Amino acid sequence: MNTSPQELLITHTYKEIDAIIAASNRIILGKEHAIRLALACLFARGHLLIEDLPGVGKTTLSHVLASSLGLGFQRIQFTSDLLPADILGVSIYSRETGAFSFHPGPIFAQVILADEINRATPRTQSALLEAMEEQQVTIEGETRLLPEPFFVIATQNPSHQVGTFPLPESQLDRFMMRIELGYPDSGAERELLMGSDRRELLKHIRPVIKPERLIEIQHLAGKIHASSALLDYLQDLLEYSRKSNEFQNGLSPRAGLAILHAAKSWALMEGHAEVLPEDIQSILPGVIGHRLHSLENLNTSSKGLANHLIKQVPIP
Amino acid sequence: MTESIVLERLSPARGDHASVSSLIRQRVYILPTRPGFLLCVAMFTMLLGAVNYNNSMAYILTFLLVSVFMVCMLHTYRNLAGLVISGAKVKPVFAGEMAGFPVIIDNRDGTPCPALKLVCHPSRKAKRAAQQSYQPVMVNLQASQWQQVEIPAPTINRGLLPLERVIISSCFPLGLFRAWSYIHLEEQCVVYPKPAGIDQFPAPVAAQEQGQEGVKSGANDFAGFRQYHPGDSIRNIAWKALAREQPLLVKRFSGDGSHTLMLAWEDVGHLPDIELRLSQLCRWILLAENQGWIYGLEIPGFQIDPAQGTLHKNRCLEALARYGIHHAD
Amino acid sequence: MQTESARSVDTLSLCWLTAGITLAILPHGLRMPVWLLPLTLALVLWRLGGGLKNWPLPDGKYWSLRILQLLIMIGGGMGVYISFHTLVGREAGSALLVLLAGFKILETRHERDFYIAAFLGFFVIVTNFFVSESITTAIYMLLTLLVMFTALITFNDHNQSLNSLTRIKTAGVLLLQAMPVMLVLFLLFPRINGPLWGMPQDAHAGLMGIDDxxxxxxxxxxxxxxxxxxxxxxxxxxxxxxxxxxxxxxxxxxxxxxxxxxxxxxxxxxxxxxxxxxxxxxxxxxxxxxxxxxxxxxxxxxxxxxxxxxxxxxxxxxxxxxxxxxxxxxxxxxxxxxxxxxxxxxxxxxxxxxxxxxxxxxxxxxxxxxxxxxxxxxxxxxxxxxxxxxxxxxxxxxxxxxxxxxxxxxxxxxxxxxxxxxxxxxxxxxxxxxxxxxxxxxxxxxxxxxxxxxxxxxxxxxxxxxxxxxxxxxxxxxxxxxxxxxxxxxxxxxxxIDVPAVFGQIQLSRNMWQNLRNTWDAVNNQWNQWVISYGPDRQALLLKKFGMKEINLQLLAVILVIIAAIVFAVITVWLLRQYPPARDPARQLYDYFCRKLARIGIRRMPHEGPLDFAARVARKQGLLADIVNEITSLYVSVRYGSQVTKLAALKKKINAFQPEKILRIKTARS
Structure with a gap:
């Protein structure tokens, strides 16, 4: 079998990514699938929303990702009194220079952890989300580009907790994926209890790749081949979600793009030179969980809903 | 979830239908049209001519027409057979408006189905009450294509309007046969009361407790712009910004919530008729939404806290529409 | 049933219809009085002008034109009578029919007129056959019929959702699918000798040949x-x-x-x-x-x-x-x-x-x-x-x-x-x-x-x-x-001897011409034998070939109905079968592969991706893992990697794949 340069590149990258996952796995125990999804989201230049109870390792996950990729990391704890300026930055008059100088906010980092995003007011939320969408911020008429790569991991407590402002659906759509971490299984839990402090371990993480390499990987992921047969399958999925009466709203075209991009990254992480229906099926729960809602049973989990969708649509 | 209907085909359908929810099989009927009967007469005359003159080509032409006639029947039947029909969410309307029942027709065959005709076929009673003709809808389906059409039906009273029996028919290709089938879809349209009444708003109530800033932006202090999202009050759109060819922006206010209304049953208690009361409440809700009020609704069997936005408005209106109606689900 | 007579006729359908009827009328033009064809074509043209250019047409709005129409109608009828000295008989009847078709086109406004005009067109086609039954006439009339059906299809395709080519194709498909039943009817319809009633005088016109x-x-x-x-x-x-x-x-x-x-x-x-x-x-x-x-x-x-x-x-x-x-x-x-x-x-x-x-x-x-x-x-x-x-x-x-x-x-x-x-x-x-x-x-x-x-x-x-x-x-x-x-x-x-001058003196080309003539005559001979002179005798001969010696009309009618029903049933099943959308060849091969695996009890779910399926096969039948993985990876690269060149290899592998055999051999070995 002769291999094309593209395939060689993919194999090489695939090994690199495996190393990143292995490194992360040492710290976050028993959450390999979540890590993979998060990475797929990152490679597809999407942003990630983690929704789970406090204390299951959301912060640790974002920390690990940033460190193992060698990226600048900023954590913003959202509270109800957080103002947009606290995130974006402010211009302050400097007496020495006699001019306004801009003090960039925490958003000017490569990886942002927006912790408990639903605790802030909608106004602050949208400041972050708009920056996220456009990859730039406009403050006092001046547009400033955000660094590249730029990756937001927002965490959100389950919406029924008190004192929260749930993100409206239109804002949720800006996250490529929403994942849940869930409780660790018993084996991982035991290891967690027996092992050393996770925060200590975090300090010792060495970056596996350089940020420039990450941009290359993002480029490569975009180039993974999606055949018309695969697009047929994706369209069937979208069509089913729109046509069937089981969901409140069908998947938007933006959701379709998100699925495709995420599936491409996933294919790269699996070492495939082309996107397969399996790749779509793997990332589907993460991508559609926050976009699709069952009409009948509001409590259906995103995973259940995605599985239902997968089961209903035959692969063409 | 409503079920889909598949129009029956003589040959057993392949398993691939099983993928889409449950399908109800519905028979397709077929009869010659008037031109079809006329052609039969013409063909008989031609046959007589052929026999009389013992003319082989006349025989051939006659028999060709006879067999085209037969094949045409199959084609017409095939236009309908195998179609999968399902309903979709019905958009609510106000009483007196035309309701549009969306129907999805799915052609899973590799052959096109042109000129399908759908028409509402109500019971005599409903027809008499409507005093309006039911307009047919024409649909052309390409091979393996589905399409959504709206079947219009007039509304008279508020409440729930069920979709009457729909006839789907086709005369394609030659118009010699008409195939038809009846579709019963368990769809219903929520018909809001007709907005009416001349009363003024009831007195606004005081602000509620803290923690609701998010929903009651509507008042005084200007707090910046944000992008427009569907559901935002039109009143708050920054028209000047729009005039400068900027994207659609909405003015945001941080207010104290003094524009809060509670629309209650007692406020319309003086009106003689339930429908009049509902109409008055309906008008108030529309006005309040339009003017950026934060409003709630309280009628027997239903109560909703003050809020704002299209979704909220629709919930209030639906409550009015369903007032006093026992529904099975 | 719903009546739709109010539906008016669109111009495009009208154009097709007039084209069909004009084609049907034209061959008559050579035999009819000289004034008849131009008059009929003028009527057709008038209607077309009305549809395309809004010329005034003889209807309620223009009563003077209606009178004109009436006058032309009477004049035409009288013209036919003067030309043929009769209004019945083959020639005069055809002439009247041609005239009638022209008038029907002129007054075509609604659905009903449209169909009547089309059916009149069929009659005009039949009258052509009373004059000539040659192959060329048959082909010409088949084309005319195709145009007529296209007209009907165009009219019934309300919103013109199909393009002209598709409509012509549909008409052709209808005609082709009608052929088998037509053949059965033609061959087996009980033929009786002689006319049902008196033949008109002019049924047989002057023929050339030896005289007495x-x-x-x-x-x-x-x-x-x-x-x-x-x-x-x-x-x-x-x-x-x-x-x-x-x-x-x-x-x-x-x-x-x-x-x-x-x-x-x-x-x-x-x-x-x-x-x-x-x-x-x-x-x-x-x-x-x-x-x-x-x-x-x-x-x-x-x-x-x-x-x-x-x-x-x-x-x-x-x-x-x-x-x-x-x-x-x-x-x-x-x-x-x-x-x-x-x-x-x-x-x-x-x-x-x-x-x-x-x-x-x-x-x-x-x-x-x-x-x-x-x-x-x-x-x-x-x-x-x-x-x-x-x-x-x-x-x-x-x-x-x-x-x-x-x-x-x-x-x-x-x-x-x-x-x-x-x-x-x-x-x-x-x-x-x-x-x-x-x-x-x-x-x-x-x-x-x-x-x-x-x-x-x-x-x-x-x-x-x-x-x-x-x-x-x-x-x-x-x-x-x-x-x-x-x-x-x-x-x-x-x-x-009829060799055109173009072939000159060159022997080869003369021979070619002779060959061509011979072929044409042979075809004509078959046509004459089996089509034109197909009658009671030929029919009896044909039935004898199938072992039916004594046939009465009743028996023949029963046979006809049975065979026609069988043929029609076959067409029905064939027509009403599901037309699955055109399948990708790789996908077809993969389905074949899946059917082979289904034989040993491993069925792919409709939503199961190829790799998942391969993994499941490997879990269930480890012995097949290698070959299944190989085929799956080929399939994946053809279908999802768009590497069409590997299709041949995939085909070879899948055709050679025999799960039962592999299992038997490998189990025996171990």
Missing amino acids: VMEPGSISRLIHSNEVAFRVEFDGTPPENPKLYWRGPVLWYNDGRKWSRERVIGIEPAPLETAGTPVNYTITLEPTSQRWLFMLEMADKAPADSYFVNDYQLLAQEPVNKRIRYELSSYPEYALGKSNAYEIQRALQLPDNFHIRTIALAQSWANEETDAASIVNRALRMFNEQNFYYSLTPPLLTGDNVDDFLFDTRQGFCEHYAGAFVVLMRAAGIPARVIAGYQGISFNPVGNYYIVYQRDAHAWAEVWLDGRGWVRIDPTSAVAPERVQQGIAGALPEAI
């Missing part, structure tokens, strides 16, 4: 005709050319200018003694509208529905108005007739005051010679030795045509020689008569049969020789032996 009147020019006018007189199929090899005399009418009576048949007196056929081996053959005679049938001299038994008369003409019971087929066997050696005073007297008849010089010559021969045979020889010798010429274009004879020919012009065609010869014989006291018919054959290698063309028409003489009976003498052979030796083609200048 012979005068100078009556046979040579046929020489340019390449029309087929009849076709012959021989059992075995045909006799040589000089023996191929096809006997037609026997001409007895000479009025000084022309020879004619005289009323037949006796129907008792002359006795015939035959010798040698007979030649069996079948003749397919083109319609002649005459009663005589042609036969190779000399047949002994008359076929069904025909009989011999006393001068041994073969006559059919009815005039031959359709192509007929009959079988004969003929003996090349024969002796015909017996001494019959009345016949002898008739065979010596000469008109008064005609052929004076000829009679004088003959009488001088009679005085000089002793027996009849030497007089015959003397006459033939004269034709042979003196300067007589065989000519297609003899000079016009103005006076006594026998005297002028024998003594002045001395150029003539077979009818000149035959006529002059019989006059000479009669004048010399030898009973003689003229026989008209054909001489020679042309082989058609394509259809493996023989053709006798109209140009093979010939005339010869029979003389009564005591003790030998009626003996055939062909005076033409004395002048132009090649006519009899090689057939008419040998005697005629090349240009006469």
Whole structure:
């Protein structure tokens, strides 16, 4: 079998990514699938929303990702009194220079952890989300580009907790994926209890790749081949979600793009030179969980809903 | 979830239908049209001519027409057979408006189905009450294509309007046969009361407790712009910004919530008729939404806290529409 | 049911309809009175102008135009009556139908008019067949029908969601799918002989061919005709050319200018003694509208529905108005007739005051010679030795045509020689008569049969020789032996035989042309045999082939219904089968692969991706893991990696994949 340069590149990258996952796995125990999804989201230049109870390792996950990729990391704890300026930055008059100088906010980092995003007011939320969408911020008429790569991991407590402002659906759509971490299984839990402090371990993480390499990987992921047969399958999925009466709203075209991009990254992480229906099926729960809602049973989990969708649509 | 209907085909359908929810099989009927009967007469005359003159080509032409006639029947039947029909969410309307029942027709065959005709076929009673003709809808389906059409039906009273029996028919290709089938879809349209009444708003109530800033932006202090999202009050759109060819922006206010209304049953208690009361409440809700009020609704069997936005408005209106109606689900 | 008569006709459908009807009308134009076609086309054009350019049309808005329309209608009807002196019958009926179609188009506004106009169009097509049933007409009418159906499809495709090509294709598909049932109906529909009611007078118009009147020019006018007189199929090899005399009418009576048949007196056929081996053959005679049938001299038994008369003409019971087929066997050696005073007297008849010089010559021969045979020889010798010429274009004879020919012009065609010869014989006291018919054959290698063309028409003489009976003498052979030796083609200048000038003198191209003509005639022959002259006889023949000897109409009707129902059921199943959207070849192969795996109990779920499925197969049947993975990875790279080049490898692998065998071998090994 002769291999094309593209395939060689993919194999090489695939090994690199495996190393990143292995490194992360040492710290976050028993959450390999979540890590993979998060990475797929990152490679597809999407942003990630983690929704789970406090204390299951959301912060640790974002920390690990940033460190193992060698990226600048900023954590913003959202509270109800957080103002947009606290995130974006402010211009302050400097007496020495006699001019306004801009003090960039925490958003000017490569990886942002927006912790408990639903605790802030909608106004602050949208400041972050708009920056996220456009990859730039406009403050006092001046547009400033955000660094590249730029990756937001927002965490959100389950919406029924008190004192929260749930993100409206239109804002949720800006996250490529929403994942849940869930409780660790018993084996991982035991290891967690027996092992050393996770925060200590975090300090010792060495970056596996350089940020420039990450941009290359993002480029490569975009180039993974999606055949018309695969697009047929994706369209069937979208069509089913729109046509069937089981969901409140069908998947938007933006959701379709998100699925495709995420599936491409996933294919790269699996070492495939082309996107397969399996790749779509793997990332589907993460991508559609926050976009699709069952009409009948509001409590259906995103995973259940995605599985239902997968089961209903035959692969063409 | 409503079920889909598949129009029956003589040959057993392949398993691939099983993928889409449950399908109800519905028979397709077929009869010659008037031109079809006329052609039969013409063909008989031609046959007589052929026999009389013992003319082989006349025989051939006659028999060709006879067999085209037969094949045409199959084609017409095939236009309908195998179609999968399902309903979709019905958009609510106000009483007196035309309701549009969306129907999805799915052609899973590799052959096109042109000129399908759908028409509402109500019971005599409903027809008499409507005093309006039911307009047919024409649909052309390409091979393996589905399409959504709206079947219009007039509304008279508020409440729930069920979709009457729909006839789907086709005369394609030659118009010699008409195939038809009846579709019963368990769809219903929520018909809001007709907005009416001349009363003024009831007195606004005081602000509620803290923690609701998010929903009651509507008042005084200007707090910046944000992008427009569907559901935002039109009143708050920054028209000047729009005039400068900027994207659609909405003015945001941080207010104290003094524009809060509670629309209650007692406020319309003086009106003689339930429908009049509902109409008055309906008008108030529309006005309040339009003017950026934060409003709630309280009628027997239903109560909703003050809020704002299209979704909220629709919930209030639906409550009015369903007032006093026992529904099975 | 819902009535839709209010639906008006759109212009596009109207254009198709008028195109169809115009096509149906056009062939009539050549046969109808000159004013009819332009008038009809003008009506059609008027309606089209109304649709396309908003010309005023005769409807409620313009009552003056309605009156105009009415006037044209009455005028047209009267015109037809004046032209044909009747309003019924084939010709006049067709003319009225054409006119009616034009008026119907003019007043087409609504759905109902549209269909009526279309059905009128079908009738116009049928009337064309009463005039011509040739292959070209059939093809032309099929095209017309296609256009008509396209018109109907266009009209029923309310929003014009299909493009024109698709509509034409749909019409074609309808026609094609209708063919099987049409064939069954055509072959098995119980045929009955004869008309249901009286045939109109003009059902059979003038046909070209041998006549029962012979005068100078009556046979040579046929020489340019390449029309087929009849076709012959021989059992075995045909006799040589000089023996191929096809006997037609026997001409007895000479009025000084022309020879004619005289009323037949006796129907008792002359006795015939035959010798040698007979030649069996079948003749397919083109319609002649005459009663005589042609036969190779000399047949002994008359076929069904025909009989011999006393001068041994073969006559059919009815005039031959359709192509007929009959079988004969003929003996090349024969002796015909017996001494019959009345016949002898008739065979010596000469008109008064005609052929004076000829009679004088003959009488001088009679005085000089002793027996009849030497007089015959003397006459033939004269034709042979003196300067007589065989000519297609003899000079016009103005006076006594026998005297002028024998003594002045001395150029003539077979009818000149035959006529002059019989006059000479009669004048010399030898009973003689003229026989008209054909001489020679042309082989058609394509259809493996023989053709006798109209140009093979010939005339010869029979003389009564005591003790030998009626003996055939062909005076033409004395002048132009090649006519009899090689057939008419040998005697005629090349240009006469229908080879277009473009083919010039090059033998190869001439041969090609001949081949082409032969093929065309063979096709036509099949068409004639199986389509046009398909009737009760042919039907019985066909049924006999399938072992049904005795058939009555009821039984035939039952058979027809059963077979038609079976054929229609097959079409129904075929039409109503699911048309799955066109499948990707790789996907088809993969489905095949999955079916093979299903045989060993591993079924792919519809939503299961290929890798997942392969993994599951590997879990369930570890022995298959390698080959399944290999096939799956090939499939994935073809279907999802778009590497079409690997399709062949995938096909090979999947075709060779036999899960049961692998399992058996590997289990046995371990």
